[in-house]
Amino acid sequence: MCDVRGTRVMAAGIALMIGLTACGGGGEPAPNEGAVTVPSDPGQVSGTITVLTNRTDQVQDGTAKAYAAEFNKLYPKVTVEFQGLTDYEGDVKIRMNSEDYGDVLSIPNSVPTSQYPTFFAPLGSAAEISQTYDFTERGTINGQVYGIANIGVATGFVYNKAVWQQAGMTEWPKTPAEFITALKAIKEKTGATPYYTNYKDAWPLTNWGNAVGSPSCDPAANDKLATTKEPWAAGQELNVIDTLLFDIVKNGLSEADPNTTNWENSKNLIATGKIATMWLGSWAVVQMRDAATKAGKNPDDIGFMPFPAQVDGHFCAAVRPDYQYAINVHSKNKAAARAWIEWFITKSGDAQKALSISSVKGAPLPSSLQPFQDAGVKFVSLSWAKNTMVLDIDKASEVGLGAPDYRQHLVDVARGAAKGDLPGIFADLNKKWSEAQSTIGG
Secondary structure, rough: OHHHOOEOOOOOOOOOOOOOOHHHOOOOOOOOOOOOOOOOHHHHOEEEEEEOOOHHHHHHHHHHHHHHHHHHHOOOOEEEEEEEEEOHHHHHHHHHHOOOOOOOEEEEOOHHHHHHHHEEOOEEEEEHHHOEEEEOHHEEEEEEEOOEEEEEEEEEEEHHHHHHHHHOOOOOOOOOOHHHHHHHHHHOOOEEEEEEOOOOOOOOHHHHHHHHHOOOOOOOOHHOOOOOOOOOOOOHHHHHHHHHHHHHOOOOOOOOOOOOOHHHHHHHHHHOEEEEEEEEEEHHHHHHHHHHHHHOOHHHHHHEEOOEEOOOOEEEEEEEEOOOEEEOOOOOOOOOOOOOOOOOOOOOOOOOOOOOOOEOOOOOOOHHHHHHHHOOEEEEEEOOOOHHHHHHHHHHHOOOOOHHHHOOOOOOOOOOOOOOHHHHHHHHHHHHHHHHHHHHHH
């Protein structure tokens, strides 16, 4: 039995170092060996389960409790309790040093796929689960699925259309240069802050990494990181993506003091037109519209636009799974946990309410993405075939593609709060990646 309690934990706020390769998936199992399948008789399922969630808003406003009440109509003998965690990534990674990390949880982004069998119970074979759900590849190892996403997320900018129109911007920018020009017009012609980094909360900056696949319109964009020696070289996607963020800040188009940003307050700021634009994901649109309604503003002012780049005359938007729901391998109530995951994804209607892309095959796209359809934006579903190697290289390089640190440093350099320049940042990142890749064998 692998004892994760001895795993090294770094300073608070830094990821749990999951270096448990020896505890990994081993040989390929039988199609449903040890899998926690959906209970056939809801009336026979009982127990209390704890669901860890990053949706603190749903816990606080009663939405989670309402979902549990609906679930209990089908599973009356199961009690569902929720723990909303503001620093979800940090808190859960620390808790995973023990066996106490809930019964159902969203898999932290820093957990390598190769480690899923150590921490999570198998949910069924990939061949079986993929008949019902999209985005299963990312949660699969050795033919078994360990995590199922509720939603898929399209990448893009959430923006206040009224502010952009006030600045004379009625069409989506087609290039990074056009995007910078648009933000400059917003700064000159409106009282709004053109762009908001959400630097202090840090995690929103990780969304910039989710842009991979959008500039190139390439489904293999993430997989190619496993074999690209210098991902920040000129012309590479990460170069294009991070250069745009750097140029936004360098040109004084973001908030005056990044150390004072506030995620919850940013919803109200964009809803009321005090800020114009934020790079997030399609999941954020409904939250900003709700904030507009509460502030007495028009929720339809909140729109969503693709990354400013085109391939063959088309914008592209990378689509990737959001958090994947999994069952703690140590849970004493796995059947109840499996019942909750299945019900929540297929019956709760949460994906639809969130104006998100449901992972259930055949579900319609949300209305918030209708403008994308109308404009002929191509949705690029990324391959995760080589994601385990990408994560291994990322870990060895200490770059942190899914962490906010290097982009916070990029913002600091751009605003003059840290020494350096963009070519130097890219050279350092390329060196770390190339060296790690050579070690891993990419």
